[in-house]
Amino acid sequence: MPEPLLRASPILECCDIAFERDFVPVFSGLSFALRRGEMLQVSGANGSGKTTLLRLLATSLTPSAGRILWQGQDLDRCRTAYRSELTYLGHQAGIKAELTPRENLRWLLPFHPNASGNAERALAAVGLAGLEDSPCATLSAGQQRRVALARLYLSTAALWILDEPFTAIDRDGVSRLEQLMHAHASRGGVVVLTTHQPLGLDGVRLLEMEPYACV
Amino acid sequence: MPVWFHRLGSPKGFYGMTTPWLPWLAVASLLLLMAGTVWGLGFAPADAKQGNSFRIIYIHVPSAFLALAGYYVMAVAGAIGLIWRMKLSFMVMKAAAPLGAALTLISLVSGALWGKPTWGTYWVWDARITSMLVLFFLYLGVIALHYAYTNGEAAGKAAAVLALVGTANIPIIYKSVDWWYTLHQPATIRLTEAPSMHPSMFQPLVVMIAGFYCLYALVLILNTRAEILHRERGSQWVAELARGGRA
């Protein structure tokens, strides 16, 4: 298939997905399609299901109805391949406080089969140069989150799912992260994120949870 | 999938379908249990060695039977719920857990009552009783897990996993306890074994077992219906029912 056409077909599609928590509907009838190079911001009131949607996309949860398609294939059929192509950053940092940033990256990376690159350069890129060998417990909350963000510099995963990635990051870090996301998208990657802060990026699609939320 | 299967799979369908069954099951259990009790306690001949105290087997054996069968019912319901994602199956499992635990308790207590006149003590660590006790603990674990989870959906799934693990372990536990008992009791006297049965003793036992099965089915369905009403209390059809309509 010629390159331009390939880039035009959606890489991630949600078809009419619904989610119930403890048999109580949270949202239903949600559909969207993302192409390579697109960024999607999910927004809505607290409790409208933003985090739930992101966890669904990360396969931590399963939808109670509907299908998620990756590269045209149903997720049920290509779950492992999908997981190889995704990086998820949730509410918690997802790193071990007793290990140093360098050690944290060392154990995290083999879980991304395609990851490569220099851990030191990644840590420097997130502003942790010089702190590579201090136990994460001695770092501030923002610094710990940045260790998790360092993964983004090293993984070649196509899909980034970021839940409130700007939490506890200072302005400098915010702009660095925005640049990183933009670069990822221009390389053909896809970003799905939630955030309370105004984004300093153009061309970010918006998905409102309101129309789909079940009261 | 046939229509009745779909109907059975929905809580509302199950509720409607089982409503006419209840009076039949109630009558059947009542008749069988009454017949078995009167026959066993009154008319069956007394045992040569144990006298009249053996008659407790008419309660002990059926309850022990159903306690074990009930665990498998619970586990199968859990497995169906996990594999086919059937809400109703999880409800049946949740209903079966306390029922099975109660039956296990009945069998333990009736075993103890048997023990006093027969061997002079209420509790003996023999293979059968000890296995029953472990089964009781397995039931308690499933019940406790149900209560510990605040999310009812996750509770059902977790309890199903536990019930399945328990099922795989039951033969191992029974065999281990059996073996353990023979290790400590050189003569292989099985103390809680029913005395060699004359047909006139055996027949009322069969009636009692049948009666217990009917009672089990009745109570399981009643418990499940209660669980359905509780879970679906927000829905239209339950409100309709509460107002005096029919399901």
Added chain:
Amino acid sequence: MPASDTVPALATGRAFRALLVRDLTLAFRHRGEMANPLIFFIMVATLIPLGVTPESRQLAVLAPGIIWVMALLASLLSAESLFLADYRDGTLEQLVLSPQPLWLMVLAKITVHWLVTGLPLTLLSPLLGIMLSLPAAGFGSLLASLALGTAALSMIGAIGAALTVAISRGGLLLSLIVMPLYMPVLIFGASAVQLAVDGVSPVGNLAVLGALLAFSCLLSPFATAGALRVSLHG
């Protein structure tokens, strides 16, 4: 389009090793906590002479069972820590989301858990044997049965740990769930030591313990993986 939906074996092996090394590193950074089950083990052994009898001959009769029960309790206490820390800081979710087979990652964690709790317990058991007047004939069987048995207990305990990780103060519930499943291991382990003390070969019992270990190695990683997904779902 890939023919099968799996991660290449090399990548999975690297992930397994990375997790193993990570957990071992974490355990050694918490050296003090590692010692707790061991100290518990020795302390409760003191309870029996204090509460029952200090008389050597009577202790010798009870010793095989007591040591085994204490090892079981120590194992039970340490089971809770298997997934709790990972659940709290979000690394458990990362593991569950990763493309590697979860059952294999669980196996790595359980292996470390045993190396760090069950194995030291086994190595410490002769000390308890001396304190509780275990006859000399029983020591070999004690070591062998505990080596196999604590590994099985770690495997079984993992299922309970996975089911209760999302429940606050789930430790007691874990004990409730797991104890009936522990009983066959206890029966064959304690009697292996008893048989050795009585002069009978314990090899048959040890073989059964081995079989129980093999069975739990087969069943537990999958049950634990399923239980972890349920816990994270809720």
